[in-house]
Amino acid sequence: MPKIASATAGKVVAPRLQELDVLRGIAAVSVTFFHYAVRYHWMENPNGPPPNVAVFGESAVHLFFMISGFVIFMTLAKTRTALDFVVSRFSRLYPVYWAAVLVTFAVTAVMPLPGRTPGLGQLLANLTMLQRWLNVPDVDGVYWTLAVELSFYAIMLAVFLAGWLRQIERFVIPWLLAELGWAYLKHRYDLPKVVEISLLLKFAHLFLAGIVFYRLRFEGPTRTRYLLLACCFAVHCALNGPVAAAFAVIFFAAFLALAADRLAWIAIRPLVFCGTISYSLYLVHQNIGFVVMRAMGGLPRFVQIGSAAAVVLLLASVLTIFVEKPALRAIRAFYKRHSARRVATLLPAEPQP
Numbered sequence: 001m002p003k004i005a006s007a008t009a010g011k012v013v014a015p016r017l018q019e020l021d022v023l024r025g026i027a028a029v030s031v032t033f034f035h036y037a038v039r040y041h042w043m044e045n046p047n048g049p050p051p052n053v054a055v056f057g058e059s060a061v062h063l064f065f066m067i068s069g070f071v072i073f074m075t076l077a078k079t080r081t082a083l084d085f086v087v088s089r090f091s092r093l094y095p096v097y098w099a100a101v102l103v104t105f106a107v108t109a110v111m112p113l114p115g116r117t118p119g120l121g122q123l124l125a126n127l128t129m130l131q132r133w134l135n136v137p138d139v140d141g142v143y144w145t146l147a148v149e150l151s152f153y154a155i156m157l158a159v160f161l162a163g164w165l166r167q168i169e170r171f172v173i174p175w176l177l178a179e180l181g182w183a184y185l186k187h188r189y190d191l192p193k194v195v196e197i198s199l200l201l202k203f204a205h206l207f208l209a210g211i212v213f214y215r216l217r218f219e220g221p222t223r224t225r226y227l228l229l230a231c232c233f234a235v236h237c238a239l240n241g242p243v244a245a246a247f248a249v250i251f252f253a254a255f256l257a258l259a260a261d262r263l264a265w266i267a268i269r270p271l272v273f274c275g276t277i278s279y280s281l282y283l284v285h286q287n288i289g290f291v292v293m294r295a296m297g298g299l300p301r302f303v304q305i306g307s308a309a310a311v312v313l314l315l316a317s318v319l320t321i322f323v324e325k326p327a328l329r330a331i332r333a334f335y336k337r338h339s340a341r342r343v344a345t346l347l348p349a350e351p352q353p
Contacts, residue, residue, distance in 0.1 A: 018267035019258050021275025024067050028278035030060035031142070032285045032312065036305045039141075039286065040293055043114070059247035061145060062236070065203050066251060068149060069210020073168070076160050077214075085160065087335045089153055092279075094129065095327030096319050097146070100283035101126050103315070104140050111291045116141075132197060140287045151198050152207050168211055172228045175204045176235050183239055202239070205232040209252070217259040280324055281316035288312055 079085045105123050108116060118126070118139045125136035132138075132147035159165055182201040185191060196202055209232040216225050233252055237245040257263040274281075289308035296304045 025274030065206035066210040069207035091331035096324035280319040
């Protein structure tokens with residue numbers, strides 16, 4: 001089993017795992033199918049019964065959060081400074097997000113959706129990605145998960161700055177107890193949603209499971225780690241019910257295979273490609289897909305879904321190739337050059353002969 005050095009003892013080199021890209025792609029495609037088969041049904045029939053596949057797409061979001069726990073801890077394990085982490089996340093999240101927000105705003109302005117047409121002020125607030133804290137609706141409903149992700153990044157950055165990264169497993173049980181306590185109180189009192197998002201009091205167990213799976217793969221199995229994973233799974237079952245628990249069995253099994261280096265077989269080219277465009281696909285699929293389905297209202301539902309999927313897959317590919325990847329490379333290259341110059345100015349001058 002591969003090992004890593006201490007996250008605080010210098011630079012850590014961990015390989016890129018295409019299996020994670022595949023899992024991310026599967027989650028993005030699953031959420032897309034959920035929104036087209038379920039959310040659009042609710043939009044047309046707000047008082048009708050939900051389709052049977054409702055929990056399928058909702059559970060795919062849980063997989064996203066587990067992947068984030070794994071990836072963000074892996075990123076911090078290789079990070080030297082807080083600014084390195086901030087630039088890494090900014091270059092990954094914001095440029096293509098800005099493009100997706102503008103495209104979604106333009107499409108829904110030209111072809112409005114009932115109750116889903118944003119205003120200019122809403123657009124400007126959404127460009128900050130902080131609209132949840134500003135109490136402004138999302139331009140596209142899927143953006144709610146970005147607030148959860150940003151909260152996780154901020155908490156993990158604080159852990160990194162405090163030098164507690166190596167002690168992260170000590171926080172798992174207290175955090176899980178806080179989740180359960182919040183769930184208990186939430187059913188009795190009207191508690192502020194922003195606190196739940198900011199402190200991850202609904203999804204912390206998923207991020208924590210991802211972190212423990214990372215350490216399981218790169219630092220080896222221990223009884224404590226298996227116990228912590230069992231606790232994360234138990235909290236998930238308690239908070240989400242038996243159907244979501246059934247999907248969690250699949251997700252946890254996949255990560256156990258990943259930790260044991262037995263998941264490489266899923267890294268086939270089409271699935272890896274879906275993982276490559278997964279972030280752009282997630283950002284643009286819902287409202288733009290709904291516009292396509294609404295424009296084809298007289299056709300069978302499978303034709304509507306297939307057409308919407310084709311459009312958003314093409315759009316996500318374009319955004320990934322021409323916005324996400326170039327912007328990420330440009331920002332990180334600029335930061336690298338700037339950091340090199342700054343280091344050069346801080347180094348003592350060599351004595352002249």
